[in-house]
Amino acid sequence: MSPAILNRGRLAVWGGCLALALALPLVLKSGFIISLLCQIGIMAVFSLSYNMLLGQTGLLSFGHAVYYGLGAFATMHLLNAIGKGGGPLTTALLPLAGGLAGMVAGVVLGYVTTRKAGTTFAMITLGIGELVAACSLMFPAVFGGEGGVSGNRVVGKEAFLGFTWGPQVEMYGLIVLWAFACTVAMFALTQTPLGRMANAVRDNPERAEFVGYDTERVRFLMVILSGFFAGIAGGLSALNYEIVTAETLNAHTSGIVLLIAFVGGIGFFYGPIIGAILVTVMQIVIGGMTHAWLLYFGLFFLFMVLVAPGGIASLIAVQRNLWQAGLLGRMLPHYLAVTPPVLVLLTGLVGLIELGYALLSGDAGVGAGDTATRVLGMQLHLGAPGPWLTALAITGIGLILTRWIGGRLGVAWNATLATLYGDKA
Amino acid sequence: MSAPAIRIKDLKKNFGASEIIRGVDLDIRRGERHAIIGPNGAGKSTLFHLISARLPITSGAIELKGENVVGLKPFEINRKGLSRSFQITNIFHNLSVFENLRCAVLWSLGYRYSFWQRLASLKDARLRAEQVMEDIGLDKRRDTPAGILSYAEQRALEIGITIASGADVILLDEPTAGMSHSETDDAVELIRRVSEGKTLVMVEHDMGVVFGLADRISVLVYGQIIATDTPAAIRCNAAVQEAYLGTSPHLGNEHD
DSSP states (O other), X not given: OOSOTTOHHHHHHHHHHHHHHHHHHHHOOOHHHHHHHHHHHHHHHXXXXXXXXXXXXXXXXXXXXXXXXXXXHHHHHHHHHHGGGOOHHHHHHHHHHHHHHHHHHHHHHHHHHTTSOHHHHHHHHHHHHHHHHHHHHHOHHHHOGGGOEEOOSOOSSSOBTTBOSOSHHHHHHHHHHHHHHHHHHHHHHHTSHHHHXXXXXXXXXXXXXXXXXXXXXXXXXXXXXXXXXXXXXXXXXXXXXXXXXXXXXXXXXXXXXXXXXXXXXXXXXTHHHHHHHHHHHIIIIIHHHOTTHHHHHHHXXXXXXXXXXXXXXXXXXXXXXXXHTTOXXXXXXXXXXXXXXXXXXXXHHHHHHHHHHHHHHSTTTTOSTTXXXXXXXXXXXXXXXXXXXXXXXXXXXXXXXXXXXXXXHHHHHHHHHHHHHHHHO | OOOOXXXXXXXXXXXXXXXXXXXXXXXXXXXXXXXXXXXXXXXXXXXHHHHTTSSXXXXXXXXXXXXEOTTOOHHHHXXXXXEEOOSXXXXXXXXXXXXXXXXXXXXXXXXXXXXXXXXXXXXXXXXXXXXXXXXXXXXXXXXXXXXXXXXXXXXXHHHHHHHHTOOSEEEEESTTTTOOHHHHHHHHHHHHHHTTTSEEEEEOSOHHHHHHHOSEEEEEETTEEEEEEOHHHHHHOHHHHHHHHTTOOOTTTOOO
């Protein structure tokens, strides 16, 4: 494993990432992109904190949004309480209050949830998540009811080092700094005795007990620390959106963070970051193009679970291994060959989904008959067989080609992997 | 003379209506190598599970170095200096050989649940893990995930994890089960080396291993100990021959 956190190569990677993140707004000036990047930063911290449980300790939680949401509410209430008495510096430090709130929630709830691991843990977190979500609607004074709690992140009269956090790009800078600090801290945690014993408890709790460790205590501490970072992410979201609603702590948010971590790859520290980038971009970009984005996301998730259960990070890791073994060149032509048929298949599928969605959602207005409906930028008659048959034909051709060429890729893939791992053993 | 390493008094264990351990009394002396033998289903592994608190006892008393340990949790007993291995390999599959051993030494070196110290800076933990890795002959496999080691290597790692913490009372549950003859010979050498100066209790089916290693042998039959004595005396014990081997007098040559 890694001998030191501060070795030169790693320092370069960390520094490079920070510099890149800070430099992005200089190139990408659009407000849309900046908002997107802000959301990515927040979700990266949130999903990394989630993976402290799922990937590192082997705890499948269905209620992680509780820590995120409570951190967000705590930050928002504190922001409003400080009000005009505060300034940009206190605002910048507010996510820490969110972290502490998440941590306290971790102490209280983790005490209950971490008695057992496995399915029991998952079920208890589901129950507690629902409990807190229900409470959030029962106490509108604290959680703001349907409308949520809103605030203004620009407080005080004087800027701090020229920053008021008012412009979105300044908020972005703040998010980058917090996200970077949290990521470094969470990575450092994986390199400590507790972090390693969390892995041990994940792999084999019984053996961990017989080398002197109280597995309940290890899980409990990891939940508390994970709650801390989730709370910071929540605090950042409160400042970023200037509104916190009950949705931040409900099951939907808990589900999203699970999907992000899983799609990114729970077996790798950086997996959830990739997941956060990918899912947020899908959510915002595809979500901006079509109302059916959740359907696409669902299909994508299904595809990942079936084809690459290790997530994007595992795919990257395998390619890197192939490259280091000098075998990537063998696979590249196959990757290139399979791309066009996959694109054809996707085009056909998107056509079918959009046609179906337009027909069923009622967006079509009349729905059938002579009225032309706008689907994928084209005026189409949903009642006529033409568009459907075209989409179906494209899908069919794509499917046949993908299966044919994909089959050859599969054969080459297995042979290459055999060479790779055969050489190693 | 100080208290025995392990003292068991009138220990009983029932699973529902069936009595598995039916009143065991046993003293394990400090520094001895003690083997527990007996036919399948005699309760040998159960006895280990009771001593190490993997299973709760039904009644009786267990003392570790003069101290009552009934009711303690496995990790508490481990912290008092008792370490055990398992019949079915029980290792951290996704961690490397080195990480497996480092996990096994962290508590005994006092690092507890620390999340403010870097593992890489804990020189004593690294040296101790490397020492054990060399002792069990796995130093060439340092960075290999434990899950893809060969069976014999996993068994060696199992013993390594058990002894790494420096516990002075060691329980080995069938350390050579499923090994070939040459692997068994290596394992016996390994056990002899690592149990030097410690109290060793082992359950073992391989009579070559038992008579080669043990200072004393206890014979467990249907949840009761029918004899505890030196290997030579056990070999001649009529009751043991009767109960454990039927009428066969070949005790000592059997290689499982």
